[in-house]
Amino acid sequence: MLSRVAENLYWMSRYLERAEHTARLLDINLYHLLDQKSDYATQRWQRLFDSLRIAPLDEEVDDAYSVTKALTFNTQIAASVVACLSEARDNARQVREQISTEMWEQLNRLFLHIKRTSMEDIWFSETHEFLNSIKEGVQLFQGITDATMNHSEGWHFIRVGRFIERAWSTAALLDIHFRSVPLSQDYRDDDMQPDHLDYLEWVGLLRSASAFEAYCKVYTANIQPRDIAEFLLFNAEFPRSVHFCASMMQTALHSIARTTNARHTVRVERLAGRLRAALDYDQIEDIIDGLHSYLEHIQLQCTQIHNAVYQTYIFYPVDTALVLEGASQS
Amino acid sequence: MLLSDTPGSFTLPPPFSGYLINQAYDEMFDTDGKPRAAYRKLYHRLLEMPLDTLQQRQQAANMAFLNQGITFTVYGNDEGTERIWPYDLLPRILTSAEWTTIEKGLTQRITALNLFLKDIYHEEHILSDGVVPRSLVYSCRHYRRQMRGVRVPFDRYIAIVGTDLIRLPNKQFVVLEDNLRVPSGVSYMLSNREVMKRVLPSLIDSYGVRPIGHYGQALLNTLASLAPSGASDPTVVLLTPGVYNSAYYEHTFLARQMGIELVEGRDLIVHNNVVYMRTTGGLRRVDVIYRRIDDDYLDPLVFHPNSTLGVPGLLNAYRAGNVTLANAIGTGVADDKAIYAYVPAIIRYYLQEDPILPNVETYLLSDETQRRYVLDNLDSLVVKAVGESGGYGMLIGPYSTAAQREEFRHRINDDPRNYIAQPTLSLSCAPCFVDGEIDPRHVDLRPFILYGDRVTIVPGGLTRVALKRGSLVVNSSQGGGSKDTWVLDS
Numbered sequence A: 001m002l003s004r005v006a007e008n009l010y011w012m013s014r015y016l017e018r019a020e021h022t023a024r025l026l027d028i029n030l031y032h033l034l035d036q037k038s039d040y041a042t043q044r045w046q047r048l049f050d051s052l053r054i055a056p057l058d059e060e061v062d063d064a065y066s067v068t069k070a071l072t073f074n075t076q077i078a079a080s081v082v083a084c085l086s087e088a089r090d091n092a093r094q095v096r097e098q099i100s101t102e103m104w105e106q107l108n109r110l111f112l113h114i115k116r117t118s119m120e121d122i123w124f125s126e127t128h129e130f131l132n133s134i135k136e137g138v139q140l141f142q143g144i145t146d147a148t149m150n151h152s153e154g155w156h157f158i159r160v161g162r163f164i165e166r167a168w169s170t171a172a173l174l175d176i177h178f179r180s181v182p183l184s185q186d187y188r189d190d191d192m193q194p195d196h197l198d199y200l201e202w203v204g205l206l207r208s209a210s211a212f213e214a215y216c217k218v219y220t221a222n223i224q225p226r227d228i229a230e231f232l233l234f235n236a237e238f239p240r241s242v243h244f245c246a247s248m249m250q251t252a253l254h255s256i257a258r259t260t261n262a263r264h265t266v267r268v269e270r271l272a273g274r275l276r277a278a279l280d281y282d283q284i285e286d287i288i289d290g291l292h293s294y295l296e297h298i299q300l301q302c303t304q305i306h307n308a309v310y311q312t313y314i315f316y317p318v319d320t321a322l323v324l325e326g327a328s329q330s
Numbered sequence B: 001m002l003l004s005d006t007p008g009s010f011t012l013p014p015p016f017s018g019y020l021i022n023q024a025y026d027e028m029f030d031t032d033g034k035p036r037a038a039y040r041k042l043y044h045r046l047l048e049m050p051l052d053t054l055q056q057r058q059q060a061a062n063m064a065f066l067n068q069g070i071t072f073t074v075y076g077n078d079e080g081t082e083r084i085w086p087y088d089l090l091p092r093i094l095t096s097a098e099w100t101t102i103e104k105g106l107t108q109r110i111t112a113l114n115l116f117l118k119d120i121y122h123e124e125h126i127l128s129d130g131v132v133p134r135s136l137v138y139s140c141r142h143y144r145r146q147m148r149g150v151r152v153p154f155d156r157y158i159a160i161v162g163t164d165l166i167r168l169p170n171k172q173f174v175v176l177e178d179n180l181r182v183p184s185g186v187s188y189m190l191s192n193r194e195v196m197k198r199v200l201p202s203l204i205d206s207y208g209v210r211p212i213g214h215y216g217q218a219l220l221n222t223l224a225s226l227a228p229s230g231a232s233d234p235t236v237v238l239l240t241p242g243v244y245n246s247a248y249y250e251h252t253f254l255a256r257q258m259g260i261e262l263v264e265g266r267d268l269i270v271h272n273n274v275v276y277m278r279t280t281g282g283l284r285r286v287d288v289i290y291r292r293i294d295d296d297y298l299d300p301l302v303f304h305p306n307s308t309l310g311v312p313g314l315l316n317a318y319r320a321g322n323v324t325l326a327n328a329i330g331t332g333v334a335d336d337k338a339i340y341a342y343v344p345a346i347i348r349y350y351l352q353e354d355p356i357l358p359n360v361e362t363y364l365l366s367d368e369t370q371r372r373y374v375l376d377n378l379d380s381l382v383v384k385a386v387g388e389s390g391g392y393g394m395l396i397g398p399y400s401t402a403a404q405r406e407e408f409r410h411r412i413n414d415d416p417r418n419y420i421a422q423p424t425l426s427l428s429c430a431p432c433f434v435d436g437e438i439d440p441r442h443v444d445l446r447p448f449i450l451y452g453d454r455v456t457i458v459p460g461g462l463t464r465v466a467l468k469r470g471s472l473v474v475n476s477s478q479g480g481g482s483k484d485t486w487v488l489d490s
Helices: A003-033 A040-050 A062-073 A081-094 A101-115 A127-148 A153-177 A198-209 A213-220 A223-234 A242-260 A267-280 A283-314 B037-048 B049-069 B096-120 B134-138 B186-199 B203-206 B215-224 B248-258 B314-320 B342-352 B368-377 B402-414
Strands: B071-074 B081-084 B087-094 B161-165 B174-178 B235-240 B261-263 B266-270 B274-278 B281-287 B289-293 B325-326 B383-386 B394-396 B418-425 B429-434 B439-444 B446-451 B455-457 B462-465 B481-486
Touching: A003 A040, A003 A062, A003 A081, A003 A198, A003 A283, A040 A062, A040 B081, A040 B186, A062 A081, A062 A127, A062 A283, A081 A101, A081 A127, A101 A127, A101 B037, A127 B481, A153 A198, A153 A223, A153 A283, A153 B134, A153 B418, A198 A213, A198 B087, A213 A223, A213 B134, A213 B161, A223 A242, A223 A283, A223 B289, A267 A283, A267 B274, B037 B087, B037 B261, B049 B081, B049 B087, B049 B281, B071 B261, B087 B096, B087 B186, B087 B429, B087 B439, B096 B161, B096 B174, B096 B342, B186 B203, B186 B215, B186 B248, B186 B462, B215 B325, B235 B248, B235 B402, B248 B261, B266 B314, B274 B314, B314 B342, B368 B402, B394 B402, B402 B418, B402 B481, B429 B462, B429 B481, B446 B462
Parallel strands: B087 B481, B235 B261, B235 B289, B289 B325
Antiparallel strands: B071 B081, B161 B174, B161 B439, B161 B446, B266 B274, B274 B281, B383 B394, B383 B418, B429 B439, B439 B462, B446 B455, B462 B481
């Protein structure tokens, strides 16, 4: 397919994933506020901005209202829900013919939904419902994509975009949350049950990845930071774990390499394979003291894979042009 | 129905009660108020059909266009807005005999124009022989010096043409203008037929109407047949300016119909004078480009340097014979409205035949005598700028204000080469379902002609309608609409 089209599909997918992530994080943090003392609020908002990699803002944004407004409706903030949906739609519009009508209509509907809503509409009663509708809207789009699009090259690029974004942001989320908590902290010791507030924080982290119930199925409701890290990093079956994302990435990139018959796919496949293998074999015990650098390394690898995708499929230099077999060059 | 000269002489049953016939040729009714042979079945069907049903069918048609997102962009009223394609339900019907004449006439015309283009960019015999003034050709904005001496594959300059015809009160079809650069509208022709089949299936069934659905295949064959020699299994692409272009829908439609890649300038790259497209699998050679971008924007190294729509180096690849462009660069000189006046002479010169389809009488304003006559009679003539399209840059004398005429007087005196004038013509009228009744509206006809290894013309074409009562402007960009066009089997 045209490189430009692949690029647009990839970014459409990344921005949608990002929109969902922001909406979910915001929702969880607002929800948690109800149980927590207000002294913690400022920290929490700061942590939220850090997780989303948002630079310090000009104005004071440290209460629930202004945070919600900023992260939902502020078009100047790159990670805001409205900015992400806008970009996603714009990318889709450029390649309208490559996606199904149902996909386009759903994306358009989602975009119009947020454009027609204001803070006043949702603040007093329906914030949670609204943020939930964004989340569900994106998930619906993903479902429609899987159901109505050929699972060929374009679809694989969409998956690459989705899972790179998800891996990266899950790693960033973990990194921020574990900044001040030693991984070795173990609440299994009976004298050291987490207090009620801490417990909410950890549940909040799991819910930020839609992982609470899935976690409980594996570990029971016994919340231990180490297990949480293990679950969100290494679990092979939970769809939001970094390991799962790496597997999906590798599969999608492999399919693309096979379909396009491009040369020089070695590097991108090697990078994806290496990330997946690391997550296949590494264990939480190995990284107890070095969680931060491990997570940073994962984000770095995601960036490297992104760059390799660009170099192989999108912006390859002409001088070392890859010419398809059978085409003559006069 | 009323005959304007003899009020109350005839009354037609509803839904034709308000139908007014004036001096224009009416496609459906003769001067006695009887439906013409080809329209009889339609007439009787409309008598039987309750107005409500007709209304429902029209709405169903509108929904069909809406759901498919078939739109176009209207400029000029302060914003470029997308409108749903305005479609009139009632078909415009041509007999087989009428079509045969049209087909022969168009074939003759495109053959001659192609020879003309080849000649003026090479030996210039027609100019040396004084049949067409050299100065007229050289002063044409669309004459491209860069094309002098360039060999075009198969000498095919115009592969895709849309020629506008109108029918005069004497029943004859005449050519209003040729569109030899980037003619559009064919996707609407095809969509109109598809919607018609859904909305009035038994009517179309009761007639025998020649099919048109093969246009996509015919177009692809035409393009592929023009690939530079040596290219087996040529790669054909459609080059579009992108999503913001008013005809973008048509670009995506045709690319899909033909199963070819829709590319923008930035997807193409010229390397060693060969055109490639950037794909995820590497660079892939392109042999034929169906380009929907004007010459001016095609190659920033040669034409407008600021164009980001084009492909740097494309003309070099073209000169080297490594790519075919449909249509070739520089065809605009042959659809210049001043050159139009010479087309009958052009046909006689290259084919030694009289034109089968006549021209409309045209005054060349660069000629002083003709200019004086025109300036004295602005209120009864139509003045057109020679290089414009879309119905812009036009003065319709009988409907103009004194201020508008003054303005055109200035423009003409400033730049006479840029204008021509024609008598105001009565375009023929066809019945349309407007505001709940059936009323005549002025129509024209744009058949689409393909010229690959031979001329192929899909029967019918796009019938454009001036939806405003009495208006003569049919262009969609200014609020016109269209109809399905039927050419009967026999």
